[in-house]
Amino acid sequence: MSERFHDIVLTVNGEDVRERVDARKTLVDFLREDLSLTGSHVGCEHGVCGACTVRVDGVVVRGCLMLAVQCDGARVETIEGVSDSNEIADLQQAFQARNALQCGYCTPGMLLAAQDLLRHGGVPSREQIREHLSGNYCRCTGYHAIVDAIEAVAQRRAGGRR
Ligand code: FES
Ligand code: FES
Secondary structure, eight states, rough: OOOOEEEEEEETEEEEEEEETTTTOOOHHIIIIISTTTTTTTTTSSSOOOOTEEETTTEETTTTTTGGGGTOOOEEEEEHHHHTTTTTTHHHHHHHHTOOSSSSSSSHHHHHHHHHHHHTTOOOOHHHHHHHHHTOOOOOSSSHHHHHHHHHHHHHHTTTTO
């Protein structure tokens, strides 16, 4: 019989974390409930909506589909971390300027997904932006303003004017 609780060591937003976690606890619940990092949201809880998006070892993942114990030894980054580091300051500003958020429930996941697309450089087409965001649901905006914001930031980062 395997043990129910496990000691894990990881970094979260650059800080060392040591915690004892229930083997069944998801990463997003661990972040929200144990570390009070409530910027990652819980929506569908089965990998469809993208509200729980975080980065693990630099890769965007669904926090509801990963267990906290799987992050032992990993580097986890949440919306709080990338926001505090100013990595996505231009995206945040563009979302605000272009009304790309209303209730804001999807926004942390949208921003992380957008940054995942843009950090490789280049200016993706609107179709590519929509395709990349296809795993992140928004019930409020109709997506158009979100695509506008991401496209504008991509052009700005590439040195274009917008
Ligand atoms: S809560 Fe994780 S994808 Fe919806
Ligand atoms: S702004 Fe409300 S779900 Fe996207």
